Amino acid sequence: MNPLLAGFIGESRELIGDMGDVLALARRGEADAQSVHRLFRAFHTIKGNAGLFDYEPVTHLTHNGETVLAAVRDGSLALDTALVDVLFEVADQLGEWIDQIEADAPLSDDAALQARLAAHAPDAHAAPSERVAPPLQAAWLRCLPEAERIRALQSALQNQRPLVLLRYRPDEGAFFAGEDPLYNVRQIDELLALGFIPNQTLPALAELDPFRNLLTWFALSHSPASAIEKIKFDCSGEFDLYELQPLQLIQLPPRDEALAQVLPPLLQALNDARTGQLLDQAATLLAAVPPSPRARSTALWLEALVNAQAAPTALRYLLNYAIQNEQPDWSALTPVAPAPGNAASAEARLPLHLALLKQQRDVLVASAPERLPVVLPSVRMVVTNVARALDRSGVLDGVRPEDDAPTLQADALVAAITQLLQSCAPDAPVAAAPVTPTVSNERLRIGAEQVDEALGLLSELLITRHTLQTTINAQQMQLAFTAPMQQLDRQINHLLNVVQKMRLVPLERVFERLPRLVRSLERKLGKPVDFELSGGEAFADKAVVDALHEPLVHLLRNALDHGIEDAEVRRASGKPPHGRLRVQAQQQEERVVLEISDDGAGIDPAKVRARARAQGLIDAERAERIDDEALLQLVFEPGFSTSAAVSEISGRGVGMDVVRTTLRQLGGEVQLASTPGQGTRISLSMPVSMMLSRVLLVRAGEQLFGLPVSSLVESLPLARTTLQTVKGAQTLVWREQMFAVFDLAGLLQLPAGTRGRALQITTAPGDFVLLVDQLLDTVDVLIRPLEGALAGLPQYVGTAMAGTGEVFLVLNPAGLVR
Amino acid sequence: MSVQLQNGRIMLTGICPVGDAQALLNALLDNPDAPLDLSGCRHLHAALWQIALCAGARVGGAPTDPFVEIVCNSGIRTI
Incomplete structure (x- = not known):
């Protein structure tokens, strides 16, 4: 996976966890201005990052979340229970999307949630009855097959035909009501392409309800909106029409740095009005980059635009899109402008040439040595073109041949660019950018495999040290080597300490998914609970933290399913109707202790005793002697379950033994304490570092x-x-x-x-x-x-x-x- | 019956209404690797398409109906 994307996924999960924390506070009425600001910032950061990757539904939903929170922040909207619930749903939806992004799956549709969130927006009360069509999203266009979008673009440009997109989200029960969304779409004249986005993660076939609609359809047509509007009568749910600009059909796959670096000369050729050879030049340039989906797609769209004799503005739009790595601003899309007259004069182009040269120098300086072979051909081409245009090809004499070492080539090119800049703009500051990267306090995200590699090297270092010591002893040279060996030991220990710390991750990593789990169980079981998570900042080795997920999920399921009683039962026994479920982590020197507690029904020792006897886990004599505390630990034996009924959530008698086995493998232990009628407390204790x-x-x-x-x-x-x-x-x-x-x-x-x-x-x-x-x-x-x-x-x-x-x-x- | 298993392929023929959904679901559950043959299909209900999608079914046999072809292009594996 692209490391940037991996970073986005990791950071988003942290922020979604943050949202859950603040929302839990808000639900208890404890959110202050600072926590609202923290919530706002989480939405804002995810929105910014999602924009970078073109995940438009994410951008859109977080944007609306921001709008609502801005109103909460300025006091014009109350953060009441209803709003907190919707925001919890938003956080869950974002979490689901992040899972889908990680699995490279299409993002599910969120229109219903958008509508619920929008109902809280400050201006929502002005006209509550009228449903407003959501703004056009790039993802809707992207779900249409590219080949058909390209054909549609060509035909729209060549024949001046309209392009209309229909978004049609039938009701979930539409099939029952006799509606066939595909039959309805079939009625559209001049249908060009069809696409769909699932409204939720699609279930496995065995769990599918075949009569429940799960899809939102998108249809592209040359028919005018007024003609398509006629089928609306037969359609349930949401039915929105969008008139498109042809260039909006251009949707490119994710960013590609190498492509962004080679395309500027094509833009230059456009400025020089040399569009005739554009495709040849594009072919040359695209051959210089590693083949990527974005490069292939760019070439296809370029060919389509050139074949449709599109104006240079359209070509420029495409190239800028491919270079910028961001979806261009559609609001700037105007009907395609006529081709410009003569190319700008050489003088007018000088600033552009200088900017291009500086940009190429920055690229070289910022590239790691292993990236140079990818970067060098395009930089060399741009610099050669610019030098020729400036009539200063002579400066390239000192540039090393292409088969020379990449670092030498890069140094020579940087020198040539500096010389070109000096000769063209002697007044401009031209000192080369520092070659060493700036050191800052920012955190680096390091791959786990790199840390493991460092760890492997340390193991070898320990062996080398042992061999060295043995040799010294054999030669009876201990005295001469005492000081250096002590120093070596200190250094190895220090290094170990550093690597150990690199493997430590906050428990937050495993905590962040828990609120979502609890909320979904709450809904499924109809048992409201106040869920508290604390101590996520405690650290432990990555292997320990990752292994904790499954036991925690199991314990929470058990607590909600069997521990916490229904609201009526709770009321009858004088407890508040909301159950209380708490997960607390604590760092205790070299150990991490996790406590999962609830205020539910607790475990009845008599039942455990009877069950343990029935299952042959203890004999009659031991059943008599054993005290309650030791007795309760029997729930961790394989196959033990006191639950009368096996439910969907838990109670199959598997799991508690898995909890103990997992903990033991981590070098840890699990203890259970329970008081009938008052609740259960399970404590997991494990070493911080296993290394x-x-x-x-x-x-x-x-x-x-x-x-x-x-x-x-x-x-x-x-x-x-x-x-x-x-x-x-x-x-x-x-x-x-x-x-x-x-x-x-x-x-x-x-x-x-x-x-x-x-x-x-x-x-x-x-x-x-x-x-x-x-x-x-x-x-x-x-x-x-x-x-x-x-x-x-x-x-x-x-x-x-x-x-x-x-x-x-x-x-x-x-x-x-x- | 417009859903039938023939020679290891699940054939959808003629107009396939929502009433065929359960039959297609069963056919795909029993034969998860069988490709769908839409060459004789003149229309299929959206419910059937959704089932094929959840099954990760492949389409073999090029559709002859232009609309069914557009539906197929909207995103399913082809052989």
Whole structure:
């Protein structure tokens, strides 16, 4: 994906999350002027960015949102519940669009929402009954096939025919009422092209209701609007007609820098009135850029305009559009003007030539070395053309041949351009722009793979350091190398710290989609809730944050479906009708703790006890003995569910065990507390960073393993204790405490070893003793999460590399035993 | 019945009204890879088009009706 677009998607999601926060405040009546301003700014930024990529529905909706919020800001409109609800819907729609943009899917139609938002606009109350047709959007034209738009443009220009676009959004129930939108469209004379935009993300076939209309249709015709108007009688829903200027049919695919750089000479040729050779020149120029949808499309439209003998203004419109990367302003479109007379004199063109030269120099200076081969041919061509026009071709003598190193070519071209500028406009400031990019405080968005690459290099650096230390020791030169080795250690640690920080992302990343989920569940279940999210600014490793999404979705679904009661039940038990659902994150030194709490019905321990007995999770004796707190943790066992009915939302008995497995894989733990009638609190705790950990290297069954030092209590002297078998399980007593004993090789089904060493391990569910064959070094290692088939194994947190270069598995003590 | 499965293709023939929607939906659910043959189709209801779209169906067999051809050009995969 284009990095700019990826940036847009990421930033938009953050801003949509921001909108949700402010709207949640507003719903509780706690929004102040500053938060309204924050909301406004979120709309404004998304609008600006969307314009850059031509996502017109996004621009349009955010623009209308801005208008409404401007009225709220100046006090002429109240931010009441109805408006907050519509704005929530707007934020959800924007979120859906961003998902669609990411999936490269067409954007769904939003006219109904636009209308609901418009009803709140300051001037909406002037004429509420009359529906106003929405302004023409480029996306509507873009959904018409390009080949047919090109034919329509040619025929409109050559035969002076009108172009009319129909937007027809039948009601959802139109098919039931006997309406066939395609039959209605078929009645239009001289139909040129047809297109459609789904009103929502299209469902999979198995979930489709075949009798519900989901599409908005767009039809392009040469018929005058008055003739098309006649079919309106048979059409339900929205029916709007737009008279088009032929050039509005030109819609180009997304931006293409290389194309923008090679096209200026074509514009120049137009100014020189050399339109006769325009297509040849275009072919030459377009051959100089990597083939792209925009370049191909530009060539097609150019050919169509030239063949239709369009005036130079039309050609200029197309070229400017292709260069500018933005949809030209349609309001500036006037009926195509006649061709200009003689070309401007050389003198009049001088400022343009100078501007072109400066622009080319800027392009060279700003290009990264790897981009130079793409940029150089077009720059060279422009500079050659301009030098020739200025009668100063001599300055190009020093320019390096095309097969020379790109950086040398670029330097020589910059020198030639500077010389040209000086000779033409000696008074103008011509010092070359600084070659080093300006350093600023702005944040960079770095690809995760680059950070991983840095991490990989660090692993290798640690090995090199280990080899170096071994050599120094062997040569008995420790004394001479003490200081440099210490310095190296400090530097490696510093670098590690920096890379670790680069991998940290705010929890906001996983939080931003939750409000949308909760709102959709609220609607589905008809249970209103006040949803609070806090602590999104807490940071954790990207892998940790990404893995949290699924458990959180599951826990929220459970809370809303089973935890929070219906409004009537709540009222009857003296609770406010709105349920309260809260997700709080907190940074606690090296750990992040997430708490999901609700004020719902809670979990009844008696039911859990009965269910656990019925499912054979505990025996009768344990069911008697076990306390409520430990009992409740059984809901995390695979297949456990207390829900009487399996609902669409949750209750299939899958999920809670997945929550615990996921957490354990992250090196974390999950705890549940619940009070019947008052609510449930689930707390997830996991390490901030999974990367650098201190592990104890052990051998068991002839294999090397790492045990996180954080879970070790002590090494037990086996000689001073005795292993006993109690009810078929091995145990030992140490410091007056009894521990279950497990053999690591046995747990992992490896060949039995000496089992000569015992370690006391501590985990959230309890302590135990682990037998291994041998204890080795304690080392700092970078742990990489498991991938592929191994990723689902709860026994391991990842792999790491020992100083010797040997790769080993790092154990997850909590996942080793049940 | 204007929706029929023949030689691995789903044939839409003549005028295909909304009443054929369920038949087309079933045919596509049972034969998700079968291409649609619109060569003998003189008109299809928008509901049928919507089903073909959600199925990601491909169109094989060039439509002979000019309007059906315009509908096909509006965005569906062709073989």
